[in-house]
Amino acid sequence: MIQREIILENIAEARQQLEAIEKSMLDAQYEECELRLDLEHAYHHINYAWNIRNESDAALVRHSDEDFVKWSKYPVGEIREYE
Template sequence: MIQRHIILMNIQDAREQLEAIEKSLLDPDYEEGELQIDLAHAYHHLNYAWNIRNESDAALERHADEDFARWSRYPSEDIKSYP
């Protein structure tokens, strides 16, 4: 894993998002649409942490929008089932 610092930052951001969701769920006005957006944000950070792990520093420096989109996607090819 080359990008440990980026993985760590994204895991921390995902944890913060999940903690915010926990607090929001205590609010009876918190709606499903908000949950969907908030969970998507948490998933983004987890997906990014996984997908960016072996990218070179040069790839990160020159990345384009399509790279960011690819790094943000759920890694379905890598994670096919749960043990």
């Protein structure tokens, strides 16, 4: 793993998002659409942490919008999905 620092940053961001979701769930006004957006944010950070783990510093600096989208997606085929 080349990008340990960025992995750690994204894991911390995901954890903070999940903690915010926990607090929000206690509010009866918190709606499903908000949960969806908040979970998408957490998933993004977890997926990004996995997908950039072996990317070079140069690749991260010069990344395109397409790279960002690709690195944010669930790594189908690399991590076994639950059935």
